[in-house]
């Protein structure tokens with residue numbers, strides 16, 4: 184359970200991640216707002232409390248590994264990494280520009296703190312399990328965290344992974360599904376209904392946990408604690424989140440989708456002002 188101080192710090196961190204995401208998008212005029220903003224609280228919990236990582240030694244051998252398989256949400260990961268000192272804050276404004284270390288989709292060869300190159304949906308899950316298997320074979324004392332989107336679950340590869348992890352006793356794997364209900368151009372359940380994701384993974388041999396409010400730092404941290412208490416099975420945590428949370432323009436009924444949207448100065452300023460108010464209310 185989080186203390187009041189810990190809760191406040193994680194919420195402030197999440198608000199800062201969202202603010203920096205908006206600055207990144209503003210710098211290039213557009214971006215994957217929806218899926219970056221929906222997982223900002225998860226990034227805050229992982230980098231603010233859960234993960235064993237060191238900005239001075241991003242390749243430390245026994246660090247926890249993280250694969251953001253929904254690689255288009257790289258901007259949220261970059262914001263967390265910059266705020267934690269993995270690279271200078273100024274660099275956030277180079278998002279997706281020629282020569283940048285911050286491409287729109289995460290790249291392990293470019294960005295300090297990024298463990299796997301992703302973007303082709305489904306593949307990060309396989310890579311993450313391969314990393315976890317490697318860590319297990321080396322007897323490293325660490326966890327591998329993998330982040331999937333709910334639309335990503337439509338990839339056939341995901342279900343190969345669902346079989347692979349329990350069969351290989353990957354008990355130090357925690358997979359999050361950022362279940363924000365939407366994918367690129369519509370509602371996930373209209374495009375390919377998922378059914379009961381927890382029940383499906385349980386039937387494959389996973390320990391699955393459904394988190395009602397996946398944007399709550401308390402609920403995210405409690406779910407990870409509960410997951411770690413099971414030392415036998417791989418874990419899946421479904422986070423019911425809101426796509427675009429923190430960017431009012433993402434909810435404009437005229438906007439066909441907030442998956443990848445234009446971000447003007449007006450849109451960025453409006454979001455940042457609201458997020459600053461949210462921070463002030465916490466202080």
Ligand SMILES: Cc1ncc(C[n+]2csc(CCOP(=O)(O)OP(=O)(O)O)c2C)c(N)n1
Pocket residue numbers: 217218219221253255256302303304305331332333334335336361363365366367371426442
């Ligand atoms: C294999 C593959 N097919 C299609 C795409 C194009 N694509 C990029 S993001 C996206 C939707 C992803 O939806 P979801 O996983 O729910 O992500 P989120 O809503 O969290 O951003 C699609 C289809 C891709 N990146 N990879």
